[in-house]
Amino acid sequence: MITAPIRASLLCFNPYNKCFSSVSSIQRFSFFSRAKSTALATGSAGLKLCFGDLCSNSQISGGVKVGAEFQFDRRSMSISSSNPSPVADQLLMENGVQPTELLIAVNDEYGGVIIEMEEPMDSEVFRSSLSASLSQWRKEGKRGVWIKLPIEHANLVEPAVKEGFWYHHAEPKYLMLVHWLPKTENTLPANASHRVGICAFVMNDEREVLVVQENAGKFKGTGVWKFPTGVIEQGEDVSLGAVREVKEETGIDTEFVEVLAFRQNHKSFFEKSDLFFVCMLRPLSFDIQKQESEIEDAKWMPVDEFTAQPFWQREGLPKHIVDVCLAKMDKGYAGFAPTPTITSSSNQSSYMYMNCQCLNQPSSSRI
Amino acid sequence: MITAPIRASLLCFNPYNKCFSSVSSIQRFSFFSRAKSTALATGSAGLKLCFGDLCSNSQISGGVKVGAEFQFDRRSMSISSSNPSPVADQLLMENGVQPTELLIAVNDEYGGVIIEMEEPMDSEVFRSSLSASLSQWRKEGKRGVWIKLPIEHANLVEPAVKEGFWYHHAEPKYLMLVHWLPKTENTLPANASHRVGICAFVMNDEREVLVVQENAGKFKGTGVWKFPTGVIEQGEDVSLGAVREVKEETGIDTEFVEVLAFRQNHKSFFEKSDLFFVCMLRPLSFDIQKQESEIEDAKWMPVDEFTAQPFWQREGLPKHIVDVCLAKMDKGYAGFAPTPTITSSSNQSSYMYMNCQCLNQPSSSRI
Numbered sequence: 001m002i003t004a005p006i007r008a009s010l011l012c013f014n015p016y017n018k019c020f021s022s023v024s025s026i027q028r029f030s031f032f033s034r035a036k037s038t039a040l041a042t043g044s045a046g047l048k049l050c051f052g053d054l055c056s057n058s059q060i061s062g063g064v065k066v067g068a069e070f071q072f073d074r075r076s077m078s079i080s081s082s083n084p085s086p087v088a089d090q091l092l093m094e095n096g097v098q099p100t101e102l103l104i105a106v107n108d109e110y111g112g113v114i115i116e117m118e119e120p121m122d123s124e125v126f127r128s129s130l131s132a133s134l135s136q137w138r139k140e141g142k143r144g145v146w147i148k149l150p151i152e153h154a155n156l157v158e159p160a161v162k163e164g165f166w167y168h169h170a171e172p173k174y175l176m177l178v179h180w181l182p183k184t185e186n187t188l189p190a191n192a193s194h195r196v197g198i199c200a201f202v203m204n205d206e207r208e209v210l211v212v213q214e215n216a217g218k219f220k221g222t223g224v225w226k227f228p229t230g231v232i233e234q235g236e237d238v239s240l241g242a243v244r245e246v247k248e249e250t251g252i253d254t255e256f257v258e259v260l261a262f263r264q265n266h267k268s269f270f271e272k273s274d275l276f277f278v279c280m281l282r283p284l285s286f287d288i289q290k291q292e293s294e295i296e297d298a299k300w301m302p303v304d305e306f307t308a309q310p311f312w313q314r315e316g317l318p319k320h321i322v323d324v325c326l327a328k329m330d331k332g333y334a335g336f337a338p339t340p341t342i343t344s345s346s347n348q349s350s351y352m353y354m355n356c357q358c359l360n361q362p363s364s365s366r367i
Numbered sequence: 368m369i370t371a372p373i374r375a376s377l378l379c380f381n382p383y384n385k386c387f388s389s390v391s392s393i394q395r396f397s398f399f400s401r402a403k404s405t406a407l408a409t410g411s412a413g414l415k416l417c418f419g420d421l422c423s424n425s426q427i428s429g430g431v432k433v434g435a436e437f438q439f440d441r442r443s444m445s446i447s448s449s450n451p452s453p454v455a456d457q458l459l460m461e462n463g464v465q466p467t468e469l470l471i472a473v474n475d476e477y478g479g480v481i482i483e484m485e486e487p488m489d490s491e492v493f494r495s496s497l498s499a500s501l502s503q504w505r506k507e508g509k510r511g512v513w514i515k516l517p518i519e520h521a522n523l524v525e526p527a528v529k530e531g532f533w534y535h536h537a538e539p540k541y542l543m544l545v546h547w548l549p550k551t552e553n554t555l556p557a558n559a560s561h562r563v564g565i566c567a568f569v570m571n572d573e574r575e576v577l578v579v580q581e582n583a584g585k586f587k588g589t590g591v592w593k594f595p596t597g598v599i600e601q602g603e604d605v606s607l608g609a610v611r612e613v614k615e616e617t618g619i620d621t622e623f624v625e626v627l628a629f630r631q632n633h634k635s636f637f638e639k640s641d642l643f644f645v646c647m648l649r650p651l652s653f654d655i656q657k658q659e660s661e662i663e664d665a666k667w668m669p670v671d672e673f674t675a676q677p678f679w680q681r682e683g684l685p686k687h688i689v690d691v692c693l694a695k696m697d698k699g700y701a702g703f704a705p706t707p708t709i710t711s712s713s714n715q716s717s718y719m720y721m722n723c724q725c726l727n728q729p730s731s732s733r734i
Contacts, residue, residue: 110583154528157542161521170537171558171638175524187583187661190598191538192559192639216477216554231557235633235640261703261721265710266602271538272559273602275642294554316709320719323726333725334701336628342683343632352687354628355722358700359690 102133105145110187112144113137117153127159134163138181144188145179194264195274196232198242201325202254202281208300209325210283212249215296224311225301227321237351239338242279250298251289254281258335259353260324263317278321280328280335303329334358469500472512477554479511480504484520494526501530505548511555512546561631562641563599565609568692569621569648575667576692577650579616582663591678592668594688604718606705609646617665618656621648625702626720627691630684645688647695647702670696701725 105113115133117126130147137145147165149156151173165177169191180186202210211225219226230245232238239256246254257280268274290298307326312318327333336353343350472480482500484493497514504512514532516523518540532544536558547553569577578592586593597612599605606623613621624647635641657665674693679685694700703720710717 109585151528151533154525157524158521161518166518166539167537167542168539169637169639170534170542172533172535175534175537175542176637189636190562190600192562192636193599193601194561194563194642195557195559196561196642232560233557234560234638237633238631261719263708263717263719264605265715265717269556269559270536270543271601272536275561275563317719320706320708320721324721327726331725334722336703339687341630341687348632348634350630350632352628352630352684354687354691355701358698359694 100128100132102136103129105133105137108144108146110144111142112146113142114146114148116148117150117156120153121156123155123159126156127163130160130163134179134181141182143180143182144186145181147177147179149175149177151175193273195269195272196238196241197274197276198230198232198238198245199276199278199321200228200242200246200254200281201260201279201321201328202228202246202252202283203303203325203329204283204286204300206300207303207329209303209306210246210250210252210288210298211301211306212290212298213296214294216294220296222311224309225299225306226311237338238277238279238353239351242277242281246281249291249295251291252286253284255284256281256338258328258337260328260333260335261320263320278324280325332357467495467499469503470496472500472504475511475513477511478509479513480509481513481515483515484517484523487520488523490522490526493523494530497527497530501546501548508549510547510549511553512548514544514546516542516544518542560640562636562639563605563608564641564643565597565599565605565612566643566645566688567595567609567613567621567648568627568646568688568695569595569613569619569650570670570692570696571650571653571667573667574670574696576670576673577613577617577619577655577665578668578673579657579665580663581661583661587663589678591676592666592673593678604705605644605646605720606718609644609648613648616658616662618658619653620651622651623705624649625695625704627695627700627702628687630687643684645691647692699724 103115105115107113134145145165146168147156147160149160154175157175157177160177163179165179168176168178168188170176178188180188200210204210210228212228213223213225214220228246228249230241230249232241236244238259243254243256246252259277260280261278263276263278264273265276266273286300288298288300303326306312307322312322324333324335328335334355334357337356338351338353339356341350341352342348470482472482474480501512512532513535514523514527516527521542524542524544527544530546532546535543535545535555537543545555547555567577571577577595579595580590580592581587595613595616597608597616599608603611605626610621610623613619626644627647628645630643630645631640632643633640653667655665655667670693673679674689679689691700691702695702701722701724704723705718705720706723708717708719709715
């Protein structure tokens, strides 16, 4: 059923064919040339490709890869990448002459579809195919429509926006756009809203704390000695990130013990919030080698001298940090220790942070 | 000094002037017409505007508004919007004929600049101005260059990428691009990496827990009774978000008590991670009114009946959640209670979550 019209359309893609009348048509041909060879070589495709007997091989998943999760609510999302949208097999006629291929998509579990553009495409061809695809998906009652655009296809951002898409999130190498087709309020999953930071309380047996002075930022030139701090990297555990930051800034090896407290702050970075975890770590080495790029100086400082600094006596976050750290050392303060656990919907391992002192968990189950 | 060349260039923007030879020039004129009137009306500008005596009035901040924060490390960032970049006053000559205005920018505290595009602009004019601006900023030793592009200016995404910019983050109405000019490793601030979710443990005096069945998502049709869950909204406190979710899903009013534990999971949504907080709330009302859109059913269920469900006996996150909730009710488990605090670098209020039982904080200081 598909082969005939596709073969007919392929004739029009002959570059020597007089039927070429626009730049768009020429780019359309070059797109198909690239897409075909890539499809044959790698099995990836940005558009539905169909060349006679290759039809059955061109059911290519464009699904976005996501990991398992514990369900927050319906706005959470996972993809059934093995379930390509049936619309990928369909063709529409544009002005009764040029066929407009629908964008290949995969269904998600919430009645929506996901398009992952892997091949370059002329922006006019893309907008035409996207418009036709949206009409088809509206007829089918689809809900959220996602387009993952690698940065090398930035030419497709404007046409997507013109078709009603808005931005959902972005990473250095791609932009995720989304469109909600129903007239009902959208139930699309939330974007990441928080950055995660840590502050590392490390004390040796002489009641000396590991402190640094930074050579940039708000503390530069203030003379304030502070705990090592840092931002957790994408995909990094809070506990492992704290150990990494201490090692990077001071050269000290540590073992993570507990999260003693955390602070949530809003609009700390553009519209985003942050969660700042006060962590206790046990030192495993003691010879300091400071990080040249970010640290002006680092040393072991008697805790009384540290807490005597005016900055750390200020009401608010600084004093709270000192209070929980001293309570941990002197009053048996119980924080949250990381306990290895398994995500319910998969075998992915993660850490549950909880008050293991109260739960009387065996120490062997701790990190 | 600036007035003369600007007046000269304005002559070329007369639409009846024969010197027009390209669409770009015409759009350039229309841009200046819009920009000028907008500048006069609202004081906002995407490009440096300078019309004789208006020069002194056109020192307009394009700074991105950010809130106060506790410093994680040098990658943290805040903007001195009162400090416009001097380059905004400069003009370069393009082919010795058409002046190329440099993009107006404000300096950040880390040796970089920020451009906030508020006016429409032709993409060719933008790329030309951006290219000239980058050359100038390289000479000045600038580091990170930020461009905040409202979605209505999506036509400027491709030229920015062609000039070497990449995506930093995106929200529904804007895309933030960034470029690192030095040859050294970039120390740009991290993007938000986590979504924050909550699970609400609410028990009445009859040891009945507030439970729901969802009408969508992984739990749909499973018959599993679960605690209310949800995603914290942008700018929302964990404690207030938990109270909101319980109210939305069940109609029950609650008072937040403690975070009992939290779980960090990775790749839960595309490349993003999530932090899932197990919260205890005290019920203030008891008549359930379930949310029609997301909740199939809601009720008070005896806790023994709840924990007897096979799902909640599974090793991993479900059993951990049950363990900490039962320990809270029967073993005096101490979680982290939110304590109002003040951000050190401002008077912005936020919550510090810590083990107040160990600290013997007066209950009045709790939320």
